[in-house]
Amino acid sequence: MLLLTGATGLVGSTLLRRLVAEGTEVRCLVRDPRRLGPLRVRVQIALGDLTDPPSFRNALRGVQTVVHLAAAIRDQPRGSIEELDGIATWRMVEAAERRGVERFVFFSALGASPHHRTRALRAKALAEQAVGEADLRSTVFAPSIIYAPGDPWLTLLERMAWLPLMPVSGGGRAAFQPIWAEDVADCVVAALRVDSSAAHERYELAGPETLSHTDMVRLLLRSLGRRRPLVHIPTPVVSRGLRTLERLLGPSAFATWDEAELMEVSMTSARGAADAEGLGVTPQRMAAVLGTR
Numbered sequence: 068m069l070l071l072t073g074a075t076g077l078v079g080s081t082l083l084r085r086l087v088a089e090g091t092e093v094r095c096l097v098r099d100p101r102r103l104g105p106l107r108v109r110v111q112i113a114l115g116d117l118t119d120p121p122s123f124r125n126a127l128r129g130v131q132t133v134v135h136l137a138a139a140i141r142d143q144p145r146g147s148i149e150e151l152d153g154i155a156t157w158r159m160v161e162a163a164e165r166r167g168v169e170r171f172v173f174f175s176a177l178g179a180s181p182h183h184r185t186r187a188l189r190a191k192a193l194a195e196q197a198v199g200e201a202d203l204r205s206t207v208f209a210p211s212i213i214y215a216p217g218d219p220w221l222t223l224l225e226r227m228a229w230l231p232l233m234p235v236s237g238g239g240r241a242a243f244q245p246i247w248a249e250d251v252a253d254c255v256v257a258a259l260r261v262d263s264s265a266a267h268e269r270y271e272l273a274g275p276e277t278l279s280h281t282d283m284v285r286l287l288l289r290s291l292g293r294r295r296p297l298v299h300i301p302t303p304v305v306s307r308g309l310r311t312l313e314r315l316l317g318p319s320a321f322a323t324w325d326e327a328e329l330m331e332v333s334m335t336s337a338r339g340a341a342d343a344e345g346l347g348v349t350p351q352r353m354a355a356v357l358g359t360r
């Protein structure tokens with residue numbers, strides 16, 4: 068039995084399709100099973116929440132492999148980013164050790180470090196450390212930005228692209244190696260098949276090209292066939308504006324500063340697409356996925 072957390076998310080939903088298709092027995096730890104769509108009748112469901120560690124214990128019964136994707140880049144009413152991305156992973160891996168789980172697959176992020184500028188990447192670094200120190204086989208993926216047409220990030224950009232001027236937070240110079248969610252899911256499936264004696268493996272997941280935030284916005288505009296002048300909004304203005312919005316609207320804010328700040332820090336791997344290729348996956352260029360030349 069494989070326990071998948073984050074099965075309703077961008078990577079999780081893509082991965083779940085593959086796992087179910089190949090006949091893997093999957094249990095999904097979810098807050099709301101309806102968000103699994105039609106696949107909910109083909110998996111076991113464990114109701115749970117990252118902020119509710121007792122829910123991990125039931126979910127882990129009889130499980131050999133955990134794929135832990137659930138995470139958040141904005142605070143939730145029941146847990147901060149630090150609790151959701153850092154402490155919850157530590158608790159999950161501890162519970163997995165106690166339940167005799169053999170393998171723990173975890174998604175960190177490129178550039179995560181305890182001194183990182185962003186809260187999410189500081190929390191990921193601590194989580195990665197907890198996973199690496201655990202007494203079970205672990206596989207860590209550290210991806211650059213992951214995208215798919217219609218995902219929440221590209222949908223937000225598409226909506227903003229209706230404005231006469233396209234706003235970009237800050238200078239837009241941070242560098243990314245965007246990787247398509249389908250390629251990421253292929254990498255996870257391939258890694259799950261690797262029969263290694265290594266106690267800890269780590270894969271950096273990056274697409275085949277390095278693009279700045281501004282490049283990615285331009286590419287999206289081209290794919291939509293919309294010509295818009297870009298307007299760079301100074302970081303302090305974005306930060307103040309989004310913090311105020313979050314204070315006023317709480318979880319229903321269309322964007323938060325913690326999310327926007329992630330677009331101001333580079334997420335690149337010196338190895339480029341080599342780790343994905345080592346798993347037999349050739350990541351696609353963003354332009355090809357979005358249908359742009």
Ligand SMILES: NC(=O)c1ccc[n+]([C@@H]2O[C@H](COP(=O)([O-])OP(=O)(O)OC[C@H]3O[C@@H](n4cnc5c(N)ncnc54)[C@H](OP(=O)(O)O)[C@@H]3O)[C@@H](O)[C@H]2O)c1
Pocket residue numbers: 072073074075076077078079096097098099102115116117118135136137138139143146151174175176177210211212213214
């Ligand atoms: N997307 C990227 O660019 C990127 C880059 C680097 C690293 N990563 C990491 O890769 C992994 C997968 O990312 P993703 O883009 O697929 O994430 P995502 O689309 O944001 O999905 C997050 C998942 O976590 C679940 N979740 C959130 N809060 C939860 C809670 N309190 N309790 C239980 N489940 C909760 C969500 O479930 P609900 O449906 O209930 O909300 C959803 O299934 C994450 O660990 C992420 O940090 C992503």
